[in-house]
Amino acid sequence: MSLQGTEILHGVSLQTAPGEVVALMGGNGSGKSTFVRAIVGAVPHDGGTIAMFGEEATPNSRKRIGYVPQRVSAAGGVSATAHEVVASGLLGHRALRPPRDTAARVREALSALSVEDLAKHDVSRLSGGQQQRILIARALVRNPELLILDEPMAGVDLHSQVALAHALGHLKEHGVALLIVVHELGSLTRLIDRAVVLEHGCVTHMGEPPHDLGVHALPGHDHEHAHEDPPPAARNTLGLEGPR
Amino acid sequence: MSILTDPLVQRMLLVGLLVGMAAPIVGTYLVQRRMALLGDGVGHVALAGVAAGWLAGSAAGFAQRDALAVPGAVIFAIAGAVIIERMRSKGEAADVVMAILFYGGIATGVLLIGMAGGSNANLLGYLFGSISTVTWTDVWITTGLALAIVAIGLGFKSALFAVTHDQEFARSTGLPVGVLNLVVAVLAAVTITVAMRVVGVLLVSALMILPVAIAQHLTRSFSRTMYLAMGIGAVLTLAGVSITLTQNLQPGALIVVLGVLAYIATTAVTSQLRRGRTAS
Numbered sequence: 001m002s003l004q005g006t007e008i009l010h011g012v013s014l015q016t017a018p019g020e021v022v023a024l025m026g027g028n029g030s031g032k033s034t035f036v037r038a039i040v041g042a043v044p045h046d047g048g049t050i051a052m053f054g055e056e057a058t059p060n061s062r063k064r065i066g067y068v069p070q071r072v073s074a075a076g077g078v079s080a081t082a083h084e085v086v087a088s089g090l091l092g093h094r095a096l097r098p099p100r101d102t103a104a105r106v107r108e109a110l111s112a113l114s115v116e117d118l119a120k121h122d123v124s125r126l127s128g129g130q131q132q133r134i135l136i137a138r139a140l141v142r143n144p145e146l147l148i149l150d151e152p153m154a155g156v157d158l159h160s161q162v163a164l165a166h167a168l169g170h171l172k173e174h175g176v177a178l179l180i181v182v183h184e185l186g187s188l189t190r191l192i193d194r195a196v197v198l199e200h201g202c203v204t205h206m207g208e209p210p211h212d213l214g215v216h217a218l219p220g221h222d223h224e225h226a227h228e229d230p231p232p233a234a235r236n237t238l239g240l241e242g243p244r
Numbered sequence: 245m246s247i248l249t250d251p252l253v254q255r256m257l258l259v260g261l262l263v264g265m266a267a268p269i270v271g272t273y274l275v276q277r278r279m280a281l282l283g284d285g286v287g288h289v290a291l292a293g294v295a296a297g298w299l300a301g302s303a304a305g306f307a308q309r310d311a312l313a314v315p316g317a318v319i320f321a322i323a324g325a326v327i328i329e330r331m332r333s334k335g336e337a338a339d340v341v342m343a344i345l346f347y348g349g350i351a352t353g354v355l356l357i358g359m360a361g362g363s364n365a366n367l368l369g370y371l372f373g374s375i376s377t378v379t380w381t382d383v384w385i386t387t388g389l390a391l392a393i394v395a396i397g398l399g400f401k402s403a404l405f406a407v408t409h410d411q412e413f414a415r416s417t418g419l420p421v422g423v424l425n426l427v428v429a430v431l432a433a434v435t436i437t438v439a440m441r442v443v444g445v446l447l448v449s450a451l452m453i454l455p456v457a458i459a460q461h462l463t464r465s466f467s468r469t470m471y472l473a474m475g476i477g478a479v480l481t482l483a484g485v486s487i488t489l490t491q492n493l494q495p496g497a498l499i500v501v502l503g504v505l506a507y508i509a510t511t512a513v514t515s516q517l518r519r520g521r522t523a524s
Contacts, residue, residue, distance in 0.1 A: 040416035059418040067416040076409045078276040078456065080466040088406035093418030096403040122464035138413070 007047070008034050009201040016146060016177040021168070021191050023209055024181045026198035032181050033070065035198065036148050040067040053145075059093035066144030068135050070151045070181075075124030075131075082126070082134045083119040086110060089138035109141035110134075112174075113167050129160020133167060140171070147171065150181045153188070161187040185209065247489060255378045256485050256495075262390040263442045263451065264481030264499075268459075268473035269397035270435045271452030273428050276408040276466070279332075282429075283449030285342030286324045287436050288349030291445050293320025294370045295356035302360045309360065313370070314385070317440060321433035324349065329429040333422065373444035373496030375485065382441060389438045393431055398470075404428060405466055442481065443496035451477065454503035461514040480506065 009031050016022050026032045037043045038050055041062055050057040053064060066089075086106045090098050099105075110116040113133040118126060123134055132152055139147055152168075153161050165187040172178060172191060185192060189209070197205035247253055274282050297316025301309045324345050331341040357367055369377065378386075397404070407414045407424040415421045432452075439448045459472035484499030 037412070041418070042412045042415045062416070062418055065416075067413060069410065069412045069416075076276045077278045077280075078272055078466055078469050079460055079464045080405070080409065081464060084405065084466050085409065088402065088409060088414075089417065091403055091406050091414075091417055091419055096400055096419070098402050120464075125464075135413075142417070 009038070012198065012203055014179065014196055016179060018175040018177055019172050020193045021172055021178040021180065023185060023188070023192045023195040024179060024198065025195055030198040031201040032198045033150055036150055036179065036181055040065055040148060042069070063092060063142065064145045066139030066142050066147040068139045068149040068152060070154060071132055071135060079122045079124060081120050082110065082115065082123050085123055085134055086138045086141050089141040105141050109137040112140055112171065113137045127160060128156045129164055132156055132164055144176070146177045146179060148179045151183065152180060153182065153186060165191055252376070253489060255380065255383050256375050257482060258383055259375060259378050259386050260442060260481035260485040261478050262386050263439045264477035265474045266390040266393040267435050267439050267451040268455040268477040269393060269470060270431045271456045272470040272473055273404055273408050274432060275453060275456045280453045281342060281449060282328060282432055283436055283452050285328060285345040286321050286433055287445035287448045288346045289324030290317040290321040290436055290440060291367065291370060292349045292352035292356065293317040294367065295353040295360065296320060298362055298366065299356050299360040314437060317437045318434065321437050322430055325429035325433040326426065329425050333425065370440055371444045371446050372494060373440070373442050373447070375442050375495050378441055386438055389434055393435055396427065397431060400427070401467065443499055447496050447500045450500040450503060454500070454507055455480065458507050458510050461510045
């Protein structure tokens with residue numbers, strides 16, 4: 001797939017099952033955010049094809065996906081309540097007005113993230129973790145089969161990260177497949193079933209999530225050939241274990 | 245009450261009410277998208293349109309040389325707003341584009357009005373507003389355009405909120421982001437040309453933004469901010485126009501000054517209330 005004439009991703013293909021959590025990892029510029037943004041149609045591509053659920057991506061197939069963009073802030077220039085932000089998730093292709101059951105669906109999505117009491121709060125006054133849960137509720141209100149989150153823990157304090165991981169675990173238990181773009185697993189470690197590592201737009205690892213510090217995420221690491229793990233002192237960053 | 249039977253006063257109050265209610269609708273979307281100054285950039289382009297209309301009217305030999313001024317302003321303002329939107333969507337720095345339109349618009353306006361045989365004084369009514377010269381034709385045009393702004397701005401509120409709040413998410417849902425962005429730009433352009441007669445292009449942004457800024461202090465919901473801003477805008481314009489019926493003051497400037505004072509007062513009162521709540 002290419003953007004503005006530059007090839008960005010090369011034959012990247014992922015599979016998820018209901019209730020499965022897949023971590024999409026890689027260094028800066030590896031293409032992981034571009035990958036998810038292209039899947040959800042947030043960036044226009046000028047080459048290659050995008051397929052999902054066994055067919056070429058269309059507005060209808062994208063209805064089956066919920067997307068939580070990398071958060072700068074959930075707030076705009078004008079105050080907005082959490083209810084208004086979540087309700088905006090119900091709009092879409094040929095749906096410029098909210099459906100009749102908006103109030104009930106918004107309540108349900110907020111409850112799933114345990115933030116129903118924040119419905120009337122101004123999102124700009126909420127903590128980073130609360131804002132992130134509101135944005136997840138906005139994606140969840142679409143009843144997606146697959147929820148894609150781009151760096152959900154960025155800018156969220158440790159306490160809120162744990163609460164957020166718990167909320168995501170709740171979604172996993174209810175059969176929602178999750179694809180999470182992360183730099184580090186951190187609080188999400190226990191949640192992840194599988195990890196996919198991208199480097200220069202190619203998949204370099206797909207399998208077990210990292211359970212120990214390793215070398216795969218080190219800049220310049222050779223993923224092509226087998227190697228022995230370095231002594232623990234040298235393992236200062238996340239890596240991945242598993243057959244190459 | 246006899247003053248209210250004067251057709252000129254009726255026209256002034258009606259136009260003031262319509263513009264005061266319609267302008268904050270677009271202003272809410274512009275503030276939401278953090279493009280509060282778009283009105284200034286487009287307003288100056290509209291001024292070039294006024295002069296171009298004047299030039300066209302002179303060339304066509306119309307008895308009233310400014311007969312095409314407002315249509316010219318509408319065309320130029322829409323073109324300017326669309327250019328800003330296109331450049332912004334391509335990642336160009338919106339402030340630079342607006343600055344270029346700002347200077348280019350006013351310079352073109354001065355040049356064209358000179359070519360039309362007019363003087364800069366002819367532009368003053370458009371720069372600072374001239375609500376006391378509105379005709380019934382102006383009233384009908386203003387009514388039509390204001391109703392269109394209200395119908396589109398409120399009718400598609402949810403979709404326009406989604407796009408101005410988080411463009412990337414809106415695109416992922418399949419909303420026609422490009423079209424909706426253009427709708428906001430065109431609505432802004434039409435609002436500017438409608439409000440031009442009341443406060444003038446130099447102050448037109450104030451009528452779109454000030455009511456929203458005041459309403460923001462009083463409510464935390466996007467919808468309520470918009471409705472409240474419409475009410476505040478109507479009250480400000482009606483108050484400004486009413487005062488100038490008995491006082492020799494410039495209506496456009498007075499409306500904006502009243503808005504600034506209301507903003508300062510609201511800020512002071514709400515800050516005090518918040519401090520009191522924190523203390524107790």
